[in-house]
Amino acid sequence: MKQIWNILGSKSSVWAVWVQSVLLRGRSFWEINIPSNPSWSWRKILQSRDWCRGWFQTCIGKGTATSLWYDYWLPEGKRIIDILPHRLLFSTGLAWTSRVSDIMHGDQWNFPASSPDLQVLWSSISFNPNPSMEDHCIWKGHHSGTFTVHSAWELLRESRPENCVHHLLWFKGHIPRQSFILWLASKKRLNTMDRLHNARMLAHTTCILCAAHEESHNHLFFDCHYSNTVWRTICSKGNVQWPSLPWNQLLIWAANTYRKGKDIMHTIPRLMLSTTVYFLCHERNMRIFSQQFQSHHSTSRDILELIRTHIINMEHKCPIPDSVCHTWGIQQP
Structure with a gap:
């Protein structure tokens, strides 16, 4: 999970930049399939996505670094692909590789005309984009928004009463x-x-x-x-x-x-x-x-x-x- 945090949010890690440019190549980290012959560490990182989905949420700035359909950027840390069927999303005319910036016009939303179900989804977005800043990831497991191994451990472990002896x-x-x-x-x-x-x-x-x-x-x-x-x-x-x-x-x-x-x-x-x-x-x-x-x-x-x-x-x-x-x-x- 620490490595996932680096991939999604670190700008100073050479390894994270390499993963973004070589392994992801513009695709959403949450979308890609596990390759047939990955390295051991890359396979383990991708496998760990199943038990940390929703804990890493993207805050929208320019919207150019966030997948419209596959990333967790909606309120409450949700993503569109999990809420609505593919047929309905296809009807918008937006590609599967679309970014959040594709439905932005300056600091306002420019939602495509679509079905009532999608209109309900669009209306649930209560915040506006901020083109003056980059998209950034926050960790929902801690009030500071910054990932810590301690907070992740407290979320994942089975909590039991402390042994008094x-x-x-x-x-x-x-x-x-x-x-x-x-x-x-x-x-x-x-x-x-x-x-x-x-x-x-x-x-x-x-x-x-x-x-x-x-x-x-x-x-x-x-x-x-x-x-x-x-x-x-x-x-x-x-x-x-x-x-x-x-x-x-x-x-x-x-x-x-x-x-x-x-x-x-x-x-x-x-x-x-x-x-x-x-x-x-x-x-x-x-x-x-x-x-x-x-x-x-x-x-x-x-x-x-x-x-x-x-x-x-x-x-x-x-x-x-x-x-x-x-x-x-x-x-x-």
């Missing part, structure tokens, strides 16, 4: 693999025992961490005795108080509480959450697939050591408060 997942200083696992957990897309049982892939649903209850996302984070013990150890060490809430509610609470992207006092709790979720999933998988069991003391120690190391690595990017250094046993340089 996004800044728990992707923040400055996040660990990508841990954020990915937390994202899956926030969507309840981890392969917990209850999901595998519902898919008829397992006969039992017992949590392998505590061997006492059915494993689900709510149980794993953090109703399970093992995971809850690890989580309480991490929160205690980090000197951060988290409420005892079901998994979804806990995420919403954290998203509303730790919103400041560059504040280290908000970064550390998010790092604690993603790291704990990641290590709990890792411990669970190691028990299932490798029959390797680790105590909650060892898991907590590994989590704390990784968080501490990551905070130290963040030191060169932002200053670490003395309280954080004291809590995590970090010596100031």
